[in-house]
Amino acid sequence: MIEREELIEIVTREVLAVLAGEHQDLEHAGRAVESGAARLGYSGRGEDVPEALGQYIDHTMLKPTATPAEIDTLCDEALKYHFAAVCINPAWVSRAARRLRGTPVRVASVVGFPLGANTPQIKAMETRQALRDGAREIDMVINIGALKGGELDLVQKDIAGVSDACREVGALNKVIIEAAYLTDEEKVIACRLAKEAKAHFVKTSTGFGPGGATVFDVALMREVVGEKMGVKAAGGIHSAEEVRQMITAGASRIGASAGVRIVSGTEGEADAAY
């Protein structure tokens, strides 16, 4: 287990150093973390944002009222617009996997969603069932209260149980830190714990919390996890311009229910969701 104090020290040093490399000025970089890297024009990785944004998008429908017919439409739209994945609740994974079999569109399921306050055992079991049902990506929520209470060992074990289940079958674990509930320090700790627990991605938000993705959070998360992990921006992303901003700040995947509108300028049926 990493001690909280040690973590904060490592991360402050690391984040400031990387931002300093960009800005040639440590004091300036320190203020960037304080005030939002975006305002300084900080570019995490995405200097070349491709024209085709569809490959970045997890086409998402997580509203509790989603019917089987709406899930079918979501799958068909994902195929039509070449989205990376559909992101859905676990009850619909086997249905979506059947519909998307033999296509490049992956099925992503959520786990411990959206509150994250389930036991580690159930998160791992929910993951294994989703993978058996055909999911190839898991978007799990951390135990937010444990993080806030300083029980970092519990937070890390909780993530590791899902990572291990994913790695056994070559699936991806995306760790939702629900940034809107966290201080900047807690965001950094959560990303470090996800990295230690061998997750593949960190993700900003569930879309059910008090706020969604911000450019600052994406830049901060990218700095903490480095270039080998993914960063998924999700929550409140409604336009191609916002997608490009998130990619420029360091996002490698975008979660959105407005994917059809984003890539085509028209309204998709899945649009009303989140």
Place this chain on the structure above:
Amino acid sequence: MIEREELIEIVTREVLAVLAGEHQDLEHAGRAVESGAARLGYSGRGEDVPEALGQYIDHTMLKPTATPAEIDTLCDEALKYHFAAVCINPAWVSRAARRLRGTPVRVASVVGFPLGANTPQIKAMETRQALRDGAREIDMVINIGALKGGELDLVQKDIAGVSDACREVGALNKVIIEAAYLTDEEKVIACRLAKEAKAHFVKTSTGFGPGGATVFDVALMREVVGEKMGVKAAGGIHSAEEVRQMITAGASRIGASAGVRIVSGTEGEADAAY
């Protein structure tokens, strides 16, 4: 499996008949269902609301940011004010059960919460673990999208898996229908399915949906399930007067994060929560 059409017929007849018995006028009763039984002064069961309201209250903290220390405070308040139970997320059940061992306060855990779109297998497993961890009541959420899509068999099996696990150890299954998402017809169907699936309670709301308990919903749910099941009103209940209204309409249990204020007129620490 009960057919949808058959259900609607049974229930319309039943609800109208019971209301007619109260009002001596079938047309009048029909309008009561339409316009809200409360406005007609309909009293489901609670003509005698006791002075001590604490025994009705599930002292509730389900916010994702709840820390272990806040859960401890919730337990201590429940004991002090003689509440029926604490209602908490599954990650904290074993902790609360240890703290409340040997007291009359029961531990209630939520399952498939708050979206309800988990698989029946995981809902049953999450129930079994909560019961092993010390829960004696389970507040589960139905598969709302399956109900709306007419997959009533799935809705019923989903509930039955949790009811069965509860009945094995003498625990209670409270079925959250998340009424704010449902038409009146869907509310009636959900309550019928909960009764068929041998649940112990129906419950109005998670507190995370677009609306909480209403007097009309409580009266309607009480009519559908009859006198042998419980009805729990939850979501947005902040005062002793509101508790009395819910009990008068037919509620036998109240879910609230404002329990301390309700019974004492003062602010409890759990108050800010849901």
